[in-house]
Amino acid sequence: MSQIFNAPSKAILRSQIAEHIAETDKSDKRENMEGELPLPPDRFFDRELSWLKFNKRVLELAQDETIPIIERASFAAIFASNLDEFFMVRVAGLKRRIDTGIAVTSASGLSPRQQMRAISEQAHRLQDEHAHYVVDTILPELAKQNIQLLGWDKLTIAEQERLSRYFRQQVFPVLTPLAVDPAHPFPYISGGSINLAVLVENPTSGKSHFARVKIPDNLDRLVPVDDMTEDEAEDVRYGFITMENLIIAHLETLFPGMIIKEARSFRVTRNEDIEVEEDDAENLLNAIEKELLRRRFGPPIRLEISDETSPFLSQLLADQMGVTPDEVYRLPAPLDATVLFELGGIDRPDLKFPPFVPTTNRQIAEVESSRAQDIFAAIRERDILLHHPYDSFSTSVQAFLAQAAADPKVLAIKQTLYRTSSNSPIIDALIDAAQAGKQVLALVELKARFDEDANIAWARKLERAGVHVVYGIVGLKTHCKLSLVVRQEADGLTRYCHVGTGNYNPKTARQYTDLGLLTCDPVVGQDMTKLFNQLSGYAPKSSFHRLLVAPRTVRSGLIQRIRREEEAARAGKEAWIKIKVNSIVDEKTIDALYRASQAGVKIDIVERGICSLKPGVPGLSDNIRVRSILGRFLEHSRIYAFANSDGPQIGEGPVSGPEVWIGSADLMHRNLDRRVEALVRITAPEQVQELIDYVDLQMADTTSSWHMQPDGTYVRHSKDAEGKPLLDCQEYLIKKHMRKKATN
Secondary structure (H helix, E strand, O other): OEEOOOHHHHHHHHHHHHHHHHHHHHHHOOOOOOOOOOOOOOOEOOHHHHHHHHHHHHHHHHOOOOOOHHHHHHHHHHHHHHHHHHHHHHHHHHHHHHHHOOOOOOOOOOOHHHHHHHHHHHHHHHHHHHHHHHHHHHHHHHHHOOEEEOOHHHOOHHHHHHHHHHHHHHHHHHOOOEEEEOOEOOOOOOOOOEEEEEEEEOOOOOOEEEEEEEOOOOOOOEEEOOOOOOOOOOOOOEEEEEHHHHHHOOHHHHOOOOEEEEEEEEEEEEOOOOOOOHHHOOOHHHHHHHHHHHHOOOOEEEEEEEOOOOHHHHHHHHHHHOOOHHHEEEEOOOOOHHHHHHHHHOOOHHHOOOOOOOEOOHHHHHHHHHOOOOHHHHHHHOOEEEEEOOEOOOOOHHHHHHHHHHOOOEEEEEEEEOOOOOOOHHHHHHHHHHHOOOEEEEEEOOOOOOOHHHHHHHHHHHHHOOOEEEOOOOOOEEOOEEEEEEEEEOOEEEEEEEEEOOOOOOOHHHOEEEEEEEEOOHHHHHHHHHHHHHHHOOOOOOOOOOEEEEOOOHHHHHHHHHHHHHHHHHOOOOOEEEEEEOOEOOHHHHHHHHHHHHOOOEEEEEEOOOEOEOOOOOOOOOOEEEEEOOOOOEEOOOEEEEOOOOOOEEOOEEOOOOEEEEEOOOEOHHHHHOEEEEEEEEOOHHHHHHHHHHHHHHHOOOEOEEEEOOOOOEEEEOEOOOOOEOEOHHHHHHHHHHHHHHHO
16 A cells, blocks of 8 residues: 555654754854864855766866767767756756756856856857767777668668668558648647758749758667678678668658658657646655646757758747757757767677676675575575676665565565666565565655656556555655665574665666665664654654765764864864765865864775865865766766764673764755755774775875866866876776676
8 A cells, every 4th residue: 555645644744854964964063173264155066067068077088088989879868868867957947947946056156147147158068069079080980890880872782672671561650740830739848859940832823931850769769771681701791871861761652742841850859847836746656747747848958950950940840949049059960969878789799898787795695605595594694785887786785676576585575666677576565565564665756857747657657566665754866875674583683784875776776876874783683673664654863873864964964973073173183974875065064174174084985977175275175075986887976985983882791983974865955955865884994994995095106097176177087197097996896896896
C-alpha cells in the first residue's frame, strides 16, 4: 500500500520542515572572534557561470586527441546533453523568476538580468565552439576511420535507391507534414525534437507557404547507408545519413505538386522543470503526473536553427516561437549533437576505451572462495568499503539485496530509490522479498528530475506486488542512498546496512565513480532504523550517532568540524581538510572554509562541476587548492575528511585520528536545505586511510586534472614539464583493482 500525504498531516509536516531550517540556521550562526576581519563581499563565483566552465571542461575532453575518436564523439554528445538540461532547468528557472519579479541578486553580486546576459554570452560562445568543432574536426576524423556522415548527393545511385525504399516503407507512413495558413495555426513544437521548417511554393498561384515536418523521435536518427550484413573487411565503411537529410531528399513525396523553396532543421528547448505545491497536493503521485503533462508545454527558452536558414525563415520561426534574438542559436548542421551517442554501437573497439570489467570486492570474494556466496558473512567479519565501478555493483550491492530477498531469515528490507534502471534487478529483488512474505518498504522519490515518469511506474509496480511504498517528507526530496536489511540470527536480530554515494542503478554504477559502505554495526543499524521511521512516519526529534542527516545536521555537522580544524590550526596543531564533491556552492560552508584557511588550515577540494569558492586568493583562501577531475567515468562520490577527531564513542570504542565521512550530499543549498541526505562515518582505520589516499591521489601534481585559478578559470594539467602524460587516476584504479583480482 502507498502512503500519500493527506490534509491532517500538512501542518505537522510544515512545522517539521520549519524546525529543521530554524535549527540549521541557529547552529550555523557564529559570533565574530576578537579581531576577526569581515570577509569580502565579492568572495563567491556565480553558480551558473561556474557550471558553464564545467561543461567547457567536458568539451576539452572531446578536443583531447589522446582519447579514442568514438569516445571523443561521446564527450561531444555529453556536452550537448548537459547544455540541454542546463537550459531546461537553470536558465528556464532564472527566466521565470525574472518574468515574475521574484528573482534576487545572486551571492556573486550579479543582478538577475546581469546573470542572464552573462549566461547568454558564454552559452552562445561555447555552443558555437562545440558545434563547429564537431563539424570541422570530429566528423572528419571519424571519416578518416571510415565512419562517415554523408549527404544525399554523396551517395551512389544504388545507395539512393535502397534508402528511398527504406523511406517509403519505414519513414513516410509515420510523417505528418503540418501546413500553416489561415485554417491551420502554427503547430506546437515539442521540446528537444528535431524539426524541418519548409517553405513551399504553389506553382499555380505563385504563393509561398510554410510547413513543419517533425523528425520521428522513435526511429534512429542516423540511418545506415551501408549494408552491414555483407562480409566485413578491415576497411569496411560505416556510412550514415541523418534522418532529416533523408526526409529533405524526399520532400516532394510529402508536398506533391509543390516547389520546395527551402528546408532547414530547427529545434526548440522548453522550460521542463516541474513545480508542485506539495502542501496543496492531496495526492502527490497524481500531482506529479499532472505537472509532467504541463511540462510538455513549457515556454520556449532557446531556438536552435541551421546557420544556412534564410533571414526570412529565421525571423518567422523566432516570431512564432516567441523567442528574443539572444535566445536564437544559429549553428552548423547537424543540430543536437546527442546524435553522436548512436555511434557507440559501432563495432570498432580500436576507437574506444579498452574494455573494462569490474571485479568483485576482495572482502566479498574471500568469503565466496571458502563458502557459497554469503555477503552477510562477509559483512559480519568487518565493514566493507565499496568503490564503484572498480568494485562490481552486481556482485556487491545488487547481490546483497538479492540474497536478502531470498533468505528466509530476513524479516524486513527498507530501501530508498532516487533513480534506478529499466528492468531493474533492485526492483525485482524488492518484489521477490514482498512476495516471499517479508516486510518491504520502498521510499520512491517521485521528484527525481527527468525520472519522474519512470519512478511513478516503479512505485505502482511495487505497490501491486505488496511493497509498502512511501514518498518521503513533503517539501524535501529524498536523495540519500540507503538499504536496511533486518535478519533473524542465533543471538537476535541483526541489521545489515548499505549507505552509498550513488543511485541503486546497475547501469550508472558502471559509468560513475561512487562509494558505498556495507556494515552490520549496531550503531549504524539504529541510526538507519530511526531515519527510515522519520521518512515513513513522524519522528522529527530523531538523533543520530554515526550518520549526519540533512536538512538538520549535515551543514551544521560539517561546519562544526571545519571550525575544529580552525581551532587546531590556531593552537599550532596539524590541521587539514580534504573534500571530494560534485559541486560546492553553499555560502555558509564556503565562509567556514575561508575562515579555516585564514587560520592556516590546509584545504584540498576535488570537485567535478560547480565551484563558487575562490581558491588561492591572498588573505582569503591562500591555503585552499581546488582541482577538477573528468574522464572516462563520471566522478560522483562525496568524501569529507578532517585531520582531527574529538574521539566520540562509536561502536565498540572511541575513534582517534582523522575523521572521514561519505554519503549522498554535495555542498549545495538543495542538498543541505531541501533534501534528505545522509553521510556515514567510516571507522575502520585502513578504510579511513584508503579514502584519504584517494583524495590525495586526485589532488597530486602528478595526476592529470584541471587546476582552478583565483580568477575562476581552469587550467588543464595533463603533461609534465618533459611533455609526458600525467597519471590518469581512473586508469590507475582500473589497473590496481585488476591486480587485486589477479592475486586473489
